Amino acid sequence: MGRGLFISFEGIDGSGKSTQAQMLAEQLRAEGFDVILTREPGGSPGAEEIRALVLQGDPDRWSAEAELLLFTAARRDHLERTIQPALDAGKIVICDRFADSTRMYQGLSRGDLRGAVDTLHQLMIGIEPDLTLLIDMDPAAGLARAKARATEEERFEDFGVDLQEKMRAGFLELANEYADRFRVIDGNRTLEAVSTDVRATLDPHLERTPA
Known part of the structure; x- marks a missing residue:
């Protein structure tokens, strides 16, 4: 059987990307496609253990260098x-x-x-998604939405809106750098409107008959 299709969702905290990933998976399964919905950090038993380490606790629990090694280890597993x-x-x-x-x-x-x-990614991971959907969201609105969830996994949200603003600008720059696979979707709308754009963006990448 040939290689499947690898789709990633990206965006700042509270952008709605997790909800859109779930909605897309449900749509495609209803149409007969064989879909695996997963997440990072996480998606495998070992990676889920690392998730708890990096997403919980005080903001200064890890340096950026230590985080990079932990995230790469989780991604490899x-x-x-x-x-x-x-x-x-x-x-x-x-x-x-x-x-x-x-x-x-x-x-x-x-x-x-x-x-x-990028060096660690090339050495240890070696693949990129076929399609990356960037859900673009106002940083203040996204952070407020993320904090309202009130979960234990708020370590990065606790860095505040300044980090989210840097992240949004960086993601948009990354979308230009990898323009062949990135598609930017306005997340400042209803779930249904965003979902419609997500599906329209994906359609050219799908086979026309369900798997």
């Missing part, structure tokens, strides 16, 4: 145990965040580590 087997089986993989988030959080906004991020 995720790739080996979830993403690559699904792609090899011809499935559609929808991932809530992937390496572009590390390029932003650790490579740009938390430290001048972009070169290290």
Whole structure:
């Protein structure tokens, strides 16, 4: 069976990307596609353990350098145990965040580590999504939405709106850098309007008959 389709969702905290990833997975499954919905950090047992380490606790718990190593370790386990087997089986993989988030959080906004991020990615991961959907959201509105969730995983939200503003600008720059696979979608609208644009953007990448 041929290689499947790898789709990632990116955006600042509270952008709605997780909701849109879930909605897309449900749509495609209803149409008969074989879909794996996963997330980062996480998506495999080992990576989920690392998720708790990096997303919980005080903002200064880890340096950007330590975070980079932890996220890369989680991504490698995720790739080996979830993403690559699904792609090899011809499935559609929808991932809530992937390496572009590390390029932003650790490579740009938390430290001048972009070169290290890309070097580790090339050595340890080696693949990019076929399509990356960037849900673009006003930073203040996104942060307010993220904080309203009131979960234990708020370490990055606790850095405040300044980080979110840097992240948004960085993601938009990244969309220009990787224009072949990035598509920017306005997230400052209703869930249904955003979902309609997500699906219209994806359609050219899908086979016209369900798997």
